Amino acid sequence: MMHLLAADPTLADFGKDPLWITIIKAVMLFVFLMLGVLFGVWFERKLISRMQHRYGPNRAGKFGLLQSVADGLKMGLKEDLFPRTVDKVLYLLAPVIMVVPAFLAFSIVPFAPMVNLFGVQTPLQLVDLPVAVLFMLAMGAVSVYGVVLAGWSSRSPYALLGGLRSAAQVVSYEIAMGLSFVAIFLFAGTLSTSEIVKAQEQTWFAVLLIPSFLIYVVCMFGEAARIPFDLPEGEGELVGGFQTEYSSSLKFALIMMGEYLHTFTASGIAVTLFLGGWRAPWPISLWDGANVGWLPVLWFFIKFVLTFSFIVWVRASLPRVRYDQLMALGWKVLIPVNLAWILLVAAVRNVVINEGDRMIGIGLGAVIVIGALAIWMRFDTVNQRRREARKAQVEAEFEELSKEPVAGGFPVPPLDLPHYHGVQHKEIPSGTN
Structure with a gap:
C-alpha cells in the first residue's frame, strides 16, 4: 500500500477522477487560495513591521490575525463610487480579468503525489497538461489585459500610464521567464508539472540549473509587479497607477486579491519547477516515508511560505527601480544571458x-x-x-563653475552687490564671538 501511495503521478493519472472528486479538489484549491490571501496580507504586514521596528496589525483578533477579515468587511460595506467618465463595463470587468487567470494558473501546481481522498486514489493536483507550463505563461499574459483595461477604462492619465507600463513590463519579462524554463524542458523532457517534479527526484533544478533559477527569481518580481519592479503602480509619479480611480470598495479588494494571487502563483511555480515541488528536502528525503501520502503537502507548504517570505523581504529591503533600468535589465541582460545559457x-x-x-x-x-x-x-x-x-x-x-566669481557658495552663492565693491573682507576664526 505504501508503494502505491508513493508512486509519482503521470499524465495518464489525470482525467480519471469522478466528477465529485474533481469538484472537491477545486473547492480545496479555492479555499487554500482565499485563506492564503487573508494570511498573506497579515503575514506581509507583520513581517515588514518587524523589520521596521513596528508592531504591525495587533487589534483585530489575537496577534492581529483577523485584520485582513476586518479590512475585507470594511471594503464590502463602503459605498461603491463610479467616476463620471469611466467606461463602466470595462471598469467592472478589469478586476475580474485580473483574478480569474490567477486561479486558473494555480490549478496546474502539484501539492502532493497520489493520495487517498475519500477512498479514491488521486493526484493532489487539480489538472495537468502536456503543455502545463505554457498554460501558466498564457494565464499570466491574459491577466495583464485586466491591468491595461483598468487603466484605459478609468479615463485618467495616471491610470493609463500605469496600464501601458504593465503591458511593456510583461512583454519584457514574460520572454525572459519563458526562456528560463527552456533549460528545464531540455533536462526534464516534458512541459508537464507533475513529470517535472518527478525529474527532480535526485537533484533540484535550482541546484542543477542555477542561472535559470536566478533569472526566474528576477523575472518573478517583474511578472508579479512586486517591488523593486512595481512600476505600474508607482506612487511617486503615477499616484496609484492603474488603480488610481478604484475606490476602496470590492473592486479594489479584487485588485489586491489578484496581485497576491499572482504572487502566490509565482511562488508555486518556483517551488514546482526549481525547488523539487512536494519532494522532501535533503536529508529528510533519505527517509522512505518522506514522500508518501499527505506528508508531501507539508514540504510543499514550507517551501511555498519561504519563497513568499523572500518576496516580502525584498519588498522591505530594496527601493523601486527606474523605468529605464527595468527595461534595460530585461532586454539587455536577462534575455541575452538566457539565450547563451x-x-x-x-x-x-x-x-x-x-x-x-x-x-x-x-x-x-x-x-x-x-x-x-x-x-x-x-x-x-x-x-x-x-x-x-x-x-x-x-x-x-565643475572647473568652469569654479572660475565664476559668484559660484560655489554654500548654502547660497555669494551675492555680487555693488556697495560691497572695494570693501576688504575680514576672516573671523571659528569659535570666537
Missing part, C-alpha cells in the same frame, strides 16, 4: 544525456563561453568609455 545547456545535454559527439559538445560549449565573454568584455569596454567621458564632462563643468 540555453545554448550551453543544449551542448551539455548532447554530451552527457544523449551521448552525442563529445568533441562537438565540448567545442560548442567553449565557443558559447568564449563568445559570451567577448560580448561582455565589449559591452564593458564601451560602458567604461562612457563612464570616463561622463566623469570628464562633470569635472569640466
